[in-house]
Amino acid sequence: MGSRWEQALEPADLALKLATKDAIRGAGGQEFLSESLGRSQSRFSDYGSPNKPDFIPIDLVRKVQALGAGKPGWPHITHALARADGFDLYKLPETGASSGDWLAHVSAISQETAEITTKICASVADDLKVDRDDIKKHALIADAEQLVTLGVQLLAQLRAVAEG
Missing domain, CATH: 1.10.287 (Helix Hairpins)
Incomplete structure (x- = not known):
């Protein structure tokens, strides 16, 4: 049985917590991000924990996702946010002025x-x-x-x- 906080999370918020946890893992883990981004390891743990009320700040989302670029599921948090609002993501290709064949x-x-x-x-x-x-x-x-x-x-x- 989950914590009282976890049980109170709406499905989209729980998905966001799990996506944050995956993004943190994909970016090198809590300790690496703590050293790289100047936040405590426990803060990164809280951001990905469904048992804690703290969500990752938006300014860190881009930094964490940039560090995990190309990993399976990337960009984890952006995908979760899009899904919560009924969208899906497809990466735009690089195009030149001629735009190909x-x-x-x-x-x-x-x-x-x-x-x-x-x-x-x-x-x-x-x-x-x-x-x-x-x-x-x-x-x-x-x-x-x-x-x-x-x-x-x-x-x-x-x-x-x-x-x-």
């Missing part, structure tokens, strides 16, 4: 859209629905994430050209 990019979007559409059609062929087994069998989440990533890349390319 338009034909190849539009082709990739078309191919990925066709692939996931074919898989969804196969899923609904037997019972007119997509269920958990269909999602696993056809790797629909990975395909949908790839499609969103391609869309984000297209958006970034269009913005780069528009902003010149």
Whole structure:
């Protein structure tokens, strides 16, 4: 059974505490951050503990996440904040003024859209629905994430050209 404080946490706050703990671990741990960022080790422990009321200050979020860049789950805290508000994150690609090969990019979007559409059609062929087994069998989440990533890349390319 959790502490009184932990039981009082809303799911989004608990997710934020756990994401903070993961971010601290990914950035090198409490002791490393204590030495690097001038806060006590116990403060970093409190920030990631669902048993303590303290949340990590926003100025430290960017510093901690920068130190853990590229680790699995990164940026942990930003993801948790986005999810709490109903968003998901996709990293914007680096784009140049020319913004790459338009034909190849539009082709990739078309191919990925066709692939996931074919898989969804196969899923609904037997019972007119997509269920958990269909999602696993056809790797629909990975395909949908790839499609969103391609869309984000297209958006970034269009913005780069528009902003010149």
